[in-house]
Amino acid sequence: MKALRTRGGLSLRLDIRASVVVAVLLCAALAASVLLIGTGDFRIPAADVVRTLLGNGDPGQEFIVNDLRLPRVLVGLLVGAALALGGALFQAISRNPLGSPDILGLGQGATAGALVMIVLFSGSAVQVAAGALAGGLVTGFGIYLLAWRRGVHGYRLVLVGIGMSAVMTAVNGYLLTKADIVDAARATVWMAGSLDGRGWDQVRPLLVLCAVLVPVVLTYARPLRMLEMGDDVASALGVRVERTRLVLLVAAVLLTAAATSAAGPVGFVALTAPQLARRLTRSPGPNIAASMCMGAALLVTADWISQRAFGADRLPVGVVTGVVGGVYLLWLLVSERKAGRI
């Protein structure tokens, strides 16, 4: 931690370790993106990818890179960042590392919306995305209202979310049994979370949403840090507790629902990215920038792994993040036990 002072009396605190971590993660995410663009049925060396992205490639490569693969990678980066930011906010608000949107049933709610569109209306991709967005938003605000009792308390939010998640899982199971096998297969791929066939149509709304919400979240980052010390301390320090929580929850729900409607409920990014970022920066608080870069890097790397290991578009990215996330949790368990913390 270092303080920068100007002559005019302005000062800025700079956490050097955190800044380095953000820079490294950002580079990692971009490097993984370049690799991912070069991967597929037609392989392109990384140097050519970079040259094409800068506008100096040959026309054939330009078509493949800019029109086919770049939007997909951008969706991956944006979805990863949005999920991680939503997860970081939820975890900070519920003061619980397990309080991520996966556990709270937002993913299940969005899935229910998407399944209704797929199974009952055989909807197009756009309709499915709209259904998922609506499902996620309704579930998110339902959880908030049900958990409201003279304010929202962290544990109650998590527990209400777990109950909601179970109900939504049952609804999804019912819809799956009602579907014919073609719809069911389509629904399963969607439920795993996949970047297959995503393009500029998904990039634009996500980009706009992130451009609006990230500044909002950043202005509330300081009150959020205070909130982690407990409601009483925070309000004594002048934080408007309920308003902060409401604004941030709305932002988190919007981000998660939008990301889910773009790529499906990709598991565990929201749970693991903020935790990993926190361990790397070793600083308390939600670590917003580091979490977002970590989420983007994780998602794109996972997609690259799934493409390299199993061939193009055989295995949705959500499956890879699910397995990696589970293994990460186990490792966390073993290491925490060795350190004697649990």
Added chain:
Amino acid sequence: MLVDSPPEQRAVTAVAPPNRRAIRGAGLLGAVVVLLLLLVASIAIGAKPLSVGQVWHGLFDDTGTFGDVVVGERLARTLLGLLAGVALGLSGAVLQALTRNPLADPGLLGINMGASAAVVTAISFFGVTSLSGYVWFAFLGAAAVGVLVYVLGGTRNATPVRLALAGTAISAALYGYLQAVMVMDDAALGKMRFWTVGSLVSADMTTLRQVLPFIAVGSVLALALARPLNAMAMGDDTARALGARLNRTRALSMAAATLLCGAATAACGPIVFVGLMVPHVVRSFTGPDLRWILPFSAVLSPVLLLAADIAGRLVARPAEVQVGIVTAVIGGPVFICLVRRRKVTQL
């Protein structure tokens, strides 16, 4: 979520006046009567309604009429509902006592997911197609995950929190595997989507005979553990001072819960919330004494399961809604109410 339940008040039951014990005994008897009525109702109600006389005829004087055939068909699913209900209720009560967490549930220790992963493996890689074939795989998966959770949770010095975390982590990893298989293999998806919702529809006598011994052994074990678990509820140090053998009790409790829940999941797929809800409701009127909670849970869980099954048959006649879906749709709101009603410090 992972907080100790209120301290055990064993003294209350020890000095409970006789009339209080009589009330509880009468309550248990009343619950058994309700269960018997539901057993009959479960045979009588369905796409082809039967009268009580016809049910009696089919059960004790089978002459092969149409009604008698229907009774035979429904008898298997009713008995399976009974067995699975007993197993889920007891395993939930034991797990809540073991982890000292009123929100513990067989799903929490990864047992459901272990069974699901094993069944999907059986379908996709070994080509098993019949339900009686899944049973062994489901059981093996549940048992393997039960042991693994116990080992990862720290065997000798397993704490409630560690067990719950190990269960969550293993479930998470297995869920990824389950989805990978279902995405790549349409045939497995076609079967799994019906198995994972939890249903009594495909019950038959073969399945019943396969799981009965496990549920019987598990139930006896669970009921016998009431006293040591009561002692453990007071905290490890006090329990040790009272002469309870902590490690043995923990290992036996895990074994009982795995046997019961594994058998129930193997026979009818993962059914959530029964094991969570029933012991919770029971505790609200019996108090924390497991010698009452366990028998009440064993009687009231099948009541809930059979009622949900009957409701599922009635709402979508002549088709039906699977029992696992009905329990989750009823159980979710009840769970949310419980969470809202209780003071946060108690959770």
